[in-house]
Amino acid sequence: MTATLYERLGGAERIALIVEDAIDRHAVNPALAPRLYGRDLPRLKERLVQFFCAGAGGPQAYEGRDLRSAHAGLNVSEQELIAAMDDIVAAMSAHGAGAAEVNEVIAILYSLKGDIVRL
Numbered sequence: 001m002t003a004t005l006y007e008r009l010g011g012a013e014r015i016a017l018i019v020e021d022a023i024d025r026h027a028v029n030p031a032l033a034p035r036l037y038g039r040d041l042p043r044l045k046e047r048l049v050q051f052f053c054a055g056a057g058g059p060q061a062y063e064g065r066d067l068r069s070a071h072a073g074l075n076v077s078e079q080e081l082i083a084a085m086d087d088i089v090a091a092m093s094a095h096g097a098g099a100a101e102v103n104e105v106i107a108i109l110y111s112l113k114g115d116i117v118r119l
């Protein structure tokens, strides 16, 4: 059987490192940094790790809100979504993810656009 995306990425430990790195990049990305002001970052990080793990086929349960509710009222722009995806690609590459896995994650994130952007 083909390994799940979760397994190919290196499981929860590697995904947590990728999420942490991506948040660090968001914090110094001028397109995104203001969005992080005043947020509970340890909690956000925990939720993002759960979301990423569960979405990639891991055993974790996602305990956060559905994406549409989480982003409602934020009026996230397409430019911000691309900026976030750029940081995620950079974080994945920095932690040794392969091109196939990066492309898979990008395709999944793009498919979520309607529940994130312009709400």
Ligand code: HEM
Residues within 6 Å of the ligand: 032, 035, 036, 039, 040, 044, 047, 048, 051, 063, 064, 065, 066, 067, 070, 071, 074, 076, 077, 080, 081, 082, 084, 085, 109, 112, 116
């Ligand atoms: C790349 C695709 C994205 C995914 C998969 C994603 C996923 C998530 C998840 C899982 C949460 C946690 C929800 C919860 O705790 O209940 C969250 C919260 C949040 N997201 Fe996103 N997000 C994405 C893009 C963005 C973008 C581009 C922005 C804005 C520039 C953004 C702004 C936020 C903010 C501000 C919160 C915290 C909301 C709060 O604390 O109430 N997200 N996101």
